Amino acid sequence: MTTLFPTPGQTVGPFFGQALPYAGDGDLVPPGSRDAVRLHGWVLDGDGQPIPDALVEIWQAAPDGSIPQEQGSLHRDGWTFTGWGRAETDLTGHYTFSTVVPGPTEEGRAPFFAVTVFARGLLDKLFTRIYLPDHPANAGDPLLQALTDDERPTLIATAEPGGFRFDIHLQGPRETVFLTHQ
Amino acid sequence: MTTSTDKTQEAEKGAVPSSDAASTTQAQISGEIAEIAHSLEQGGLTVNQPLLDYPPYRSSILRHPTKDPRHVDPETIELWAPCFGHFDVDPLEADLTIAGSGEPIGERITVTGRVTDGDGRPVRNQLIEVWQANAAGRYIHKHEQHPAPLDPNFVGVGRCITDDDGNYWFQTIKPGPYPWGNHLNAWRPAHIHFSIFGRAFTQRLVTQMYFPGDPLFALDPIYQSITDPKAREALVATYDHDQTKPEFSMGYKWDIVLTGPSRTYMEESE
Numbered sequence: 001m002t003t004l005f006p007t008p009g010q011t012v013g014p015f016f017g018q019a020l021p022y023a024g025d026g027d028l029v030p031p032g033s034r035d036a037v038r039l040h041g042w043v044l045d046g047d048g049q050p051i052p053d054a055l056v057e058i059w060q061a062a063p064d065g066s067i068p069q070e071q072g073s074l075h076r077d078g079w080t081f082t083g084w085g086r087a088e089t090d091l092t093g094h095y096t097f098s099t100v101v102p103g104p105t106e107e108g109r110a111p112f113f114a115v116t117v118f119a120r121g122l123l124d125k126l127f128t129r130i131y132l133p134d135h136p137a138n139a140g141d142p143l144l145q146a147l148t149d150d151e152r153p154t155l156i157a158t159a160e161p162g163g164f165r166f167d168i169h170l171q172g173p174r175e176t177v178f179l180t181h182q
Numbered sequence: 183m184t185t186s187t188d189k190t191q192e193a194e195k196g197a198v199p200s201s202d203a204a205s206t207t208q209a210q211i212s213g214e215i216a217e218i219a220h221s222l223e224q225g226g227l228t229v230n231q232p233l234l235d236y237p238p239y240r241s242s243i244l245r246h247p248t249k250d251p252r253h254v255d256p257e258t259i260e261l262w263a264p265c266f267g268h269f270d271v272d273p274l275e276a277d278l279t280i281a282g283s284g285e286p287i288g289e290r291i292t293v294t295g296r297v298t299d300g301d302g303r304p305v306r307n308q309l310i311e312v313w314q315a316n317a318a319g320r321y322i323h324k325h326e327q328h329p330a331p332l333d334p335n336f337v338g339v340g341r342c343i344t345d346d347d348g349n350y351w352f353q354t355i356k357p358g359p360y361p362w363g364n365h366l367n368a369w370r371p372a373h374i375h376f377s378i379f380g381r382a383f384t385q386r387l388v389t390q391m392y393f394p395g396d397p398l399f400a401l402d403p404i405y406q407s408i409t410d411p412k413a414r415e416a417l418v419a420t421y422d423h424d425q426t427k428p429e430f431s432m433g434y435k436w437d438i439v440l441t442g443p444s445r446t447y448m449e450e451s452e
Binding site: 004013047057061068069070109118119143147176 | 234242248255256257258259260264322323325387405417
């Protein structure tokens with residue numbers, strides 16, 4: 001039984017730029033390396049305006065579905081896949097990761113990138129998932145199937161040459177479905 | 183003459199607050215803070231996490247989701263967390279006072295505490311990142327406008343890995359309060375930003391640690407966005423004389439609780 005109430009979150013604020021981003025943070029694998037894909041998109045507010053001070057983190061399985069438990073995310077050696085990365089948005093609200101396609105962690109399950117979003121103006125983190133476009137297991141995924149036809153596309157990346165695009169709408173008609181696990 | 187007309191129009195706008203920071207006073211912001219707290223109290227609601235839809239914090243108006251988050255049972259990947267360790271973090275990164283060739287200006291402090299899950303069990307060997315303003319309330323950031331001095335001996339960034347019992351330790355200087363653009367004469371209470379990883383992805387936390395007795399607490403919409411007083415007081419460190427080092431630094435203690443039991447312990451108890 002959980003007995004202690006959790007420490008509340010607070011906004012990441014505008015000044016994380018010196019502290020949280022670091023060289024190679026968004027490169028889970030070196031860009032251009034074998035099997036590397038680009039996962040990128042824009043973070044947008046309720047007016048559809050880009051958010052230039054957001055931070056996106058991803059956590060994922062390896063292509064074979066195994067869960068990495070290796071150190072080295074903060075000092076990439078170019079060989080070790082740690083499964084975790086971080087990208088701040090640029091002045092146009094754009095974020096980019098270089099990574100590999102996650103595999104299913106259990107047979108028959110739909111693979112996804114687990115995502116955390118932070119921004120100035122956002123008082124606590126948001127969790128979501130990025131599912132792969134046209135993956136056969138998506139049809140049996142309990143979360144995707146529970147969503148409406150309008151909501152479902154907000155969690156599925158768009159295929160592009162060399163990778164995927166996934167925009168994050170904090171608000172508005174295409175508001176991304178965010179998740180709670182409690 | 184136009185002022186009274188403007189005020190009437192302002193009042194008629196009702197629930198839609200102005201986002202014109204230059205025309206909004208602290209009294210208006212404080213009024214909105216009190217109104218939200220009152221209406222929640224009337225509804226018998228206590229909220230121990232920040233409200234994402236909190237107009238007194240103007241930047242939240244277009245940046246909060248309008249729908250409640252969808253409940254989902256965490257899947258395998260979400261029950262695990264990325265692994266950080268001493269390959270990632272040099273122990274010297276926990277000392278924010280050694281970034282320059284000289285001593286930073288300000289009140290030298292140590293901040294220590296323990297990270298646990300909701301069952302009180304330690305979150306071992308995980309990453310904590312911190313960042314803060316200097317003693318004059320100035321961050322090193324290209325968009326920082328506050329005309330307070332930079333300190334050549336202080337960057338205000340640190341990291342550490344929790345020990346086998348979940349404990350962390352930072353040596354730093356006490357940050358100053360600083361002005362911001364939310365409204366006229368808006369000042370943030372002094373704080374240190376914390377970024378914490380748990381043993382499960384779902385335990386991720388970014389928050390702010392405050393200092394006891396700050397007169398700005400009541401005025402600050404970011405702190406007040408947690409409407410349960412006991413919950414927001416959990417963000418305030420306590421002065422700890424046992425951590426104060428003679429003739430050297432003042433000690434503060436702040437414990438952190440992450441959501442739920444972590445994966446390691448769920449497996450152990452199964």
